[in-house]
Amino acid sequence: MSNNRVTRRQFLNYTLTGVGGFMAAGMVLPMVRFAIDPVLQTKAEGDFILTSQKVADITEEPVSVNFTFEQVDAWYKSDVTEAAWVYKSGDQIVALSPVCKHLGCTVNWAGDSEHPEQFFCPCHLGRYEKNGQNVAGTPPLGPLDQYEVAEKDGFLMIGKKIPNTFS
């Protein structure tokens, strides 16, 4: 090995930068992990929530059914009420999320008098078929999400949100 492959100055530069970098990383890393924690947190998915909607009263016409659950938002716990559009399709009960797949506004059944058999989003005139399928040529890029449904003592229960399976 030749004498001066690495000069004393280079060696000191590398070791000091390395040690300094290690110490700086030890200082900054906990803070970065602390900051990005929300991205890495996993949330437990909720159970079925009982509504006051009698299953026997559900018809072919979509109705808005409210359901309330306790939401844990970091240190803030609150009761949050959300809604689903519920109707019967044959024997099957369909519960669709009212959240528009365009930019998250709330859709209404027959909100547009020109399209009485469709869901309508007033923000950017997005439309969906009854089964949640988005109408081509309107802003939404996908079908409305659906909720899992169940029945308890004749009342409707609403479960977790899943991608639309009807369209």
Place this chain on the structure above:
Amino acid sequence: MLNKIYDWVDERLDITPIWRDIADHEVPEHVNPAHHFSAFVYCFGGLTFFITVIQVLSGMFLTMYYVPDVENAWKSVYYLQNEVAFGEIVRGMHHWGASLVIVMMFLHTLRVFFTGSYKKPRELNWIVGVGIFGVMLGLGFTGYLLPWDMKALFATKVGIEIAASVPFIGEMIKVLLAGDAEILGAATLTRFFAIHVFFLPAVLFALLAAHFIMIRRQGISGPL
């Protein structure tokens, strides 16, 4: 790669003299612990600044979760300490660093005093240093209230009563600090938060800049 980027920028903006001015300076033998180990006393100022940097960084990250509100302050601190990854460490850095910065600053002051470094021509830097000392104590005092636990509340009560004992204007200082004539509560907490994260740091940065510019201008004082 990095060298090429540096050269590209340097060719256009001539940045080498800028960082040379900041980073490249003589360290006299009598302040270099490698020559005389006892010279470590000259490190206290740098250590104070190092811990201050940690305080600024950890404080910035803590505000991602903290809310200065009587309902939620304690809960948000509890949440960030117990539910967020490394929350205990980041809050721990800020908590222990707050005490350590006072200790280091005090040792630095003692060193400057006993080496007589405050004498002509460095009187102005001593005065600025005393200003920094006051700002640091203010940061410690205002930060103490923010977790909004019992210790915070009563420590601030006592602190504000001390401020109120100033002749003639004491009562005004008290109301100014607490934001209310009677209650130590919601208004006090938001005020202390604003002072702690905006007003005092702004003053601190200005004073630190003056402190460092002066030491670079005048150089480190000679050996005893």
